[in-house]
Amino acid sequence: MTGKLDRATLSDLVLSRTGAANRDLLAGPAFGEDAAAIRVGSETLVVSTDPISLAAERIGQLAVAVASNDVAACGGRPEFLLCTVLLPSGDPSLLDTITGQLDAESRRLGLAIAGGHTEVVAGLDRPLCSLTCFGVADRYVPTGGASPGDRILLTKGAGVEATGVIATDFRDRLDLPAAIIDRATTAFDDLSIMPEAAVLAPVATAMHDPTEGGVLEGLIEMALTSGTTLDIDRGAVHVREETRAVCDAVGVDPLRVLGSGALLAAVGEDDAENVLAALADEGIDAVEIGRVVAGEACVDLDGERVTEPIRDDVYALWDDL
Structure with a gap:
C-alpha cells in the first residue's frame, strides 16, 4: 500500500538499525522527526532527505520544496541540495523537464545544487527524485517539543x-x-x-x-x-x-x-x-x-x-x- 510505514514496522526494521553511535549526532532517526541535527564545530548542521515519485508534472519543483521545507521546519536555513534522479527511460525531454524544474526552483529559493546522481533504472514506470538538503540552524526545533499551554x-x-x-x-x-x-x-x-x-x-x-x-x-x-x-x-x-x-x-x-x-x-x-x-x-x-x-x-x-x-x-x- 502506498504511503508511510506503520509505526511498528518503522520502529522494528528501521529505527532500531541506525549504525554506530556518534556523540555529534544531536537528533537522529525518530518517528515524526524529519531532519537530523549534527554538531559540526560550534554549529548545528540540519540535514533531511525526501523522495518524490507520484506528482508527475511538477516533480522537480516539488522535490526542492519538500526537501528544503524539512530543514526549515527544524529551524535550519536551507543552503545546499544533493539531487538523485532515477528515470524510467533515457528520454532526454523528460530529463530536461525535471532538471529544468530543479534548477529553476533552487534558484528561486536561493539554494545551490552541490551534486547528486542521475541514471535510468529498469522497472520504473515513472521518474523518482530524492533530494537531500543541508542547512545550519541557530536553534534546532523538533517536531516533539510541544508542551501543555502552547x-x-x-x-x-x-x-x-x-x-x-x-x-x-x-x-x-x-x-x-x-x-x-x-x-x-x-x-x-x-x-x-x-x-x-x-x-x-x-x-x-x-x-x-x-x-x-x-x-x-x-x-x-x-x-x-x-x-x-x-x-x-x-x-x-x-x-x-x-x-x-x-x-x-x-x-x-x-x-x-x-x-x-x-x-x-x-x-x-x-x-x-x-x-x-x-x-x-x-x-x-x-x-x-x-x-x-x-x-x-x-x-x-x-x-x-x-x-x-x-x-x-x-x-x-x-x-x-
Whole structure:
C-alpha cells in the first residue's frame, strides 16, 4: 500500500538499525522527526532527505520544496541540495523537464545544487527524485517539543500541495471552471515554508511541515512525539477556496491530503499574538487552530480523538489509475 510505514514496522526494521553511535549526532532517526541535527564545530548542521515519485508534472519543483521545507521546519536555513534522479527511460525531454524544474526552483529559493546522481533504472514506470538538503540552524526545533499551554499555529492553510497536484495530475476528473483549476495550479509556487519558518524558529517549541496525510497527520505526529493532546478546532483551519473546490471534486478531505506549503508550530501562550503579528507583517497568512493540553497522546479534532497515523486521501486517486 502506498504511503508511510506503520509505526511498528518503522520502529522494528528501521529505527532500531541506525549504525554506530556518534556523540555529534544531536537528533537522529525518530518517528515524526524529519531532519537530523549534527554538531559540526560550534554549529548545528540540519540535514533531511525526501523522495518524490507520484506528482508527475511538477516533480522537480516539488522535490526542492519538500526537501528544503524539512530543514526549515527544524529551524535550519536551507543552503545546499544533493539531487538523485532515477528515470524510467533515457528520454532526454523528460530529463530536461525535471532538471529544468530543479534548477529553476533552487534558484528561486536561493539554494545551490552541490551534486547528486542521475541514471535510468529498469522497472520504473515513472521518474523518482530524492533530494537531500543541508542547512545550519541557530536553534534546532523538533517536531516533539510541544508542551501543555502552547498554542498551535498554522500558516497558509490545509492541502496546499494537494491543490496543485490534483489540479495537474487529475485535471481530467475535475468538473470545475477553468479559472478555478488554473488558480489551483498556482499552489506549486507557494510550497516553500522558508519565510514563515524564519519568523517562528526563534520562539517555537515545536514545528512540523505537514506532508503525507496533510495537516491532520502533521498534528498527529506532533501529538505523538510530544506525548500531549492537541485540541484542534476544525473550523479554525484555513482552507483556500480553490483547495476546497478541487478536494470536493475528487471526494477527499482537505485536512487529510498532501500538505506541503503549510507550517504547523507550537508557541508559548505569551508569544502567540506577537508571532501572528510578525507573520502578518511579512505578508504570511497564519491562524491559531488549537492548543496543547496534558493528556493522552492524540489529536482531539472537534471531539474526534485520533491516536494513530492516517493514510493520505490522495493516494487512493493514484491507486485508481
